[in-house]
Amino acid sequence: MSIICGLPLLECVYCLACARWAWKRCLHTAGHDSETWGLATAEEFEPVPRLCRYILAVYEDDLRNPLWEPPRGYGIDPDCLIMKKNYEDTLGRAPPYLLYLDHDHADIVLAIRGLNLAKESDYAVLLDNKLGKRKFDGGYVHNGLLKAAGCVLNAECDILKELVEKHPNYTLTFTGHSLGSGVAALLTMVVVQNRDRLGNIDRKRVRCYAIAPARCMSLNLAVRYADVINSVVLQASC
Template sequence: MSIICGLPVLECVYCLACARWAWQKCLYTAGYESENWGLASADEFEPVPRMCRLILAVYEDDIRNPLWAPPGGYGINPDWVILRKDYGDNQGRVTPYMIYLDHDHAEIVLAVRGLNLAVESDYVVLLDNKLGQTGFQGGYVHNGLLKGAEWVFDAEFNVLRDLVAENPTYALIFSGHSLGAGVAALLTLIALHNQDKLDIERNRIKCYALAPARCMSLNLAVRYADVIYSVVLQDDFLPRTTTALEDVYKSLLCLPCLLCLMCLKDTCTLEKKMLRDPRRLYAPGRLYHIVERKPFRAGRLPPVVRTAVPVDGRFEHLVLSCNATSDHAIIWIEREAQRALDLMREKDQLMEIPAKQRMERNESLTRRNQEYEAALQRAVALEIPQPYSPPSYGTFHEIDTREDSASSSDRPASLSGKKRNDSWNEFVERLFDVDDSGHMVFKKTHR
């Protein structure tokens, strides 16, 4: 066609299409994924900067004489550090981590740092093969990260069990950054599966995954959003990439090329196909998106934290941005998370009546429960694969008032439908009769 017309028509169309795609991707840095999400509250976001500082402390060789402490320090007591393990202690199975007994906040924290984790070439594995036929059924996870989580749990099980027994009111918190966040998220699933051995209730187990790798299938990511909280800073590439993690870290020298190729692949893949792929992995749990930049605006804006339990639109596409890699740094996450928390607290201080604060808190809890229900219903509507789906699957209803507020969405669909049909039939029988011709007529009332 180009030869006949004397003009490079196909070439022009191709260039225009590529230019339009690149332009849209460059404009995608404004946090469009979370523009319709709700705002996070100070109470629920308060642990995030603290967990960032704990993870940063794992990088220090001597916590009493820190070299890279953030402004204000790490805010930890060196005497409360139970243990620390480096690569030599971990035999290269997992990144360095630390167990910290935080008496100020009544928490037992296991913090895992990122970088230099050897991940397996076998990308995903069915979780049933690892944890048996009970508990967390019907979900895929990243094999290499799961092996790292299993190693940590086996190595520190006795320590965690003793700490839980000695501190019966403390929460057990798993936190991590980057690949360490993936380890922490899967470690949380293992701990929930073995909560009887740890002798701890489910509502005392939490996970804060900072800039996490995509480590679990969508059904697991949605169902355990009441336990796992993922934090993503603006355009961070790792929670968005579906490339095998070993390929990402082997391609650091040509990472811009890799990002462009992955952007093109994600753009050309139908969303319906992606959501119905049971082996496709996602960022885990409830998402907190820190948004601080907009297109054509110089510098960083006051950070805003938006949160939701999304099903479709869960950081599906990579973003072409000069900050795609810098937003992954734990230092920047800590700074912007603390700025966002300070702004939230300033806003809360404007409330004069304490009762109003309690009302806001109750509304926040109600909104989160409604988001859980909506996410589950959306997952069912999209026919997301769930190989094993018992009615009690997940922990959304395991809150303090779960027994009084159990919803009909937890019942089998056939049972709910049968009850609705029975109720309708009874209603019709009370109001109508069938005459000799077979037509339905209103019943006559007797006075």
């Protein structure tokens, strides 16, 4: 009798515990994860606004005659724009991107745009994944984003190698927003793993700034590549 009477009580406790978990989960934001982190230094944050402008520049059809230029411009010298690829150029296998030789900051920058809500190919890249589908360097990564990163590297490997060797004191920066940030992060990892394809570039010259990054790798990889991949999150933007 006592056991039977205790069952409803256990069910109530279980339901309350589940409700509490769901309530806390709904209120949880990415800001809670980073609330105890230290602030970035001015030097660490310095490239971020500039790289955000480069990413926005990918959305323009013609940088010499921009339509949506921000108040202070994109900060890009069109004469130093190495290339700019659109969806037709990538065949939808990767988001559009540009390659810019930034002499003012001694930087070779490959910037990738974010998710285009009107492009089925972007959704195809994003949805090409399932838990545990793709292993990489002892961890797991997003399959579709890794494939997109591979497409970009295969297409631009020769020109990147040429620029890296021609400008040995320049850094090589991969950056992107949202979907593009995931491609940029995995592209950075692939480059670090295959530095011989870019003339054995020093790992210290390679870096990534992922703006509002997509979740694209397991925690062990995020920790292992933390020296080259920087995630930039505004409050709960992820």
